[in-house]
Amino acid sequence: MVKRRAPDALGDGDERSTKRHQRNIADRLSRLSHELTLRVLSFLPVPDLITCQSISRHFHRLAGDDQLWKALYYNRFVRPRASRIPGINESGVPAESLWYSSKLSKWLDEDNLLKRERQTHWKRQYKTRHNWTKGTCRVDEVPVSPEPSVPPTLLQMHEGIIVMADHVHGLRAWSSQSGQDMLATAKFPDKTTPPSALTLDSVPSSSSTITLAVGFQDGSFTIYDLHAHQRRFVSRYSHEPSSNGLISAAALSFPYLATMTASQLLSFYKFMPTTNKASTDIPMNPPRLLQSLHSRTIWPPLTLSIRPQPDTVLVSIAYSLPTYLSGWTVGIQEMRLTPDGTLLESRLTSAIDQNYRPLTFNPSNSPPTPQTIPPFGHFNTSEANQIHSKPTSLSYSHPYLLVSHPDNTLTLYLVSSTTDALKISPGNRLWGHTSSVSGAHVGGRGKAVSVSTRGDELRVWELEGGFASASARRRLAAGELSVQLRPEKPSSPVEKEELSTGIDETSMTRGFVGFDDDKVVVLRERHCGNQALVVYDFT
Structure with missing residues (x-):
């Protein structure tokens, strides 16, 4: 007996027959050479280019080509900065020279990406910078200590x-790429007083060794080398304690070291090279004290910086300065020295001109009288605008001087340092925070990060060029200079609990905030304990 075909089998046969009669669509795009396909893809916007990567493995490789994303990176993040250079339109520079060319483009301070061309993943770099502009990041929390450190870490x-230093744990180092994996640790010697200052070498190094200096409360300091690949600290030199008080600030640009004590004594050292250059574990020769200057006008918070130049070395102190009208402003003292330590010039300036002025900015040289003393607010308006509450933090990366205040604001100053003069421009107030700002850090390109006292509000700022142009002033007035960080999702049980129950009112930050091209790091503490590093990852 002949069996009938099942209905399902009939359906399958019909479907196969239908498929057999469908007309094949010619794929002409895949027949193009790789060079022509890349040329076609170069005209696509970013969303369409990402869509093309999901078509096939072939298009995934071509649409992710580094040269495509390098051009996109330049056109979005580099060329707009180049076009905002003051006077670029009046200088006669042809506009075509600002368009992308792998050889002729004006890459400004992006030269570090070009120097490591083969190691730069341009699509990842584009994504990171895009996340910076949007404030989009992932949050990781690295436990540091079960209780707060006194004095602060x-x-x-x-x-x-x-790198972290405190009296209980000594020196500790993490890599922001390795998460919670500790890179190296080192205990301080017995009978060592608590650390009071920490600085890392500001000169970029091609090796995996980082030089750092730790200042202590007894006036001593120690030079360490961190060998990242070997995962260890090496003590290279220890300076004897001093009677001038604790070291409140330090700056290191090897072989130069600058320290500031609580008694406002600035010391500038230079380390002499060792005889055996092949080994980095042997002790350093004692440094030579090049200059020692005493000041009576410097108030904390303050910061030191060293800027070596071909024939001179610039040592700068940016500090808080009380005014005669119960307010605060900022000042800078800059010393120009030869490489062997000879002082060529020492200059001093402030945001308002207080030199040789009487109590209430009386323009005459006669002493003020009750009739000549104007009420507050009737003196020079531009100078009155530079008088603020006492700063909570101060960050100086030439030419940017960024100051945070307890009234939820920041102030940006631009510092001009030439062979003829040292000036601080009038400050521009930055609004955006909704609570007191405890810490801010600015980079050399004008990128800055600020954090509130409670540690629950971080803002990223783009301050390049200051506010000399009308477009920058419009962005300042419109509040477009900053964006609040918006974590994509919590990465730790602690953060998940905070998002479900609300921000912990007892959480706080000590004011430390640091960042690089990929991450922002904040030290968060709670009054009851639980000290942790919060890492905001933009990659």
């Missing part, structure tokens, strides 16, 4: 390495 960040 000191932190510094450089090229993805986070």
Whole structure:
């Protein structure tokens, strides 16, 4: 007996027959050479280029080509900055020279990406910068200590390495790429007083070794080398304690070291090279004290910086300065020295001109009288606008001087340093925070990060060029200079609990905030304990 075909089999046969009669669509695009396909893809916007990567493995490789994303990166993030250079339109520079060319483009301060061309993943770099502009990031929390440190823990960040110093645990180092994996640790010697200052070498190094200096409350300091690949600290030199008080600030640009004590004594050292250059574990020769200057006008918070130049070395102190009208402003003292330590010039300036002025800015040289003393608010308006509450933090990366205040604002100053004069421009107030700002850090390109006292509000700022142009002033007035960080999703049980129950009112930050091209790091503490590093990852 002949069996009938099942209905399902009939259906399958019909479907196969239908498929057999469908007309094949010619794929002409895949027949093009790789060069022509890349040329076609170069005209696509970013969303369409990402869509093309999901078509096939072939298009995934071509649409992710580094040269495509390098051009996109330049056109979005580099060329707009180049076009905002003051006077670029009046200088006669042809507009075509600002368009992308792998050889002729004006890459400004992006030269570090071009120097490591083969190691730069341009699509990832584009995504990171895009996330910066939107404030989009992932949050990771690295436990540091079950209880707060007294005195506070000191932190510094450089090229993805986070170094921490405190009296209980000594020196500790993390890599921002390795998460919670500790890179190296080192205990301080017995009978060592608590650390009071920490600085890392500001000169970029091609090796995996980072030089750092730790200042202590007894006036001594120690030079360490962090060997990242070997995961260890090496003590290179220890300076004897001093009677001038604790070291409140330090700056290191090897072989130069600058320290400031609580008694406002600035010391500038230079380390002499060792005889055996092949080994980095042997002790350093004692440094030579090049200059020692005493000041009576410097108030904390303050910061030191060293800027070596071909024939001179610039040592700068940016500091808070009380005014005669119960307010505060900022000042800078800059010393120009020869490489062997000879002082060529020492200059002093402030945001308002207070030199040789009487109590209430009386323009005459006669002493003020009750009839000549104007009420507050009737003196020079531009100078009155530069008088604020006492700063909570101060960050100086020439030419940007960024100051945070307890009244939810920041102030940006531009510093001009030439062979003829040292000036601080009038400050521009930055609004955006909804609570007191405890810490801010500015980079050399004008990118800055600020954090509130409670540690629950971080803002990223784009301050390049200041506010000399009308477009920058419009962005300042419209509040478009900053964006609040918006974590995509919590990465730790602690953060998940905070998002479900609300921000912990007892959480706080010590004011430390640091960042590099990929991450922002904040030290968060709670009054009841639980000290942790919060890492905001933009990659």
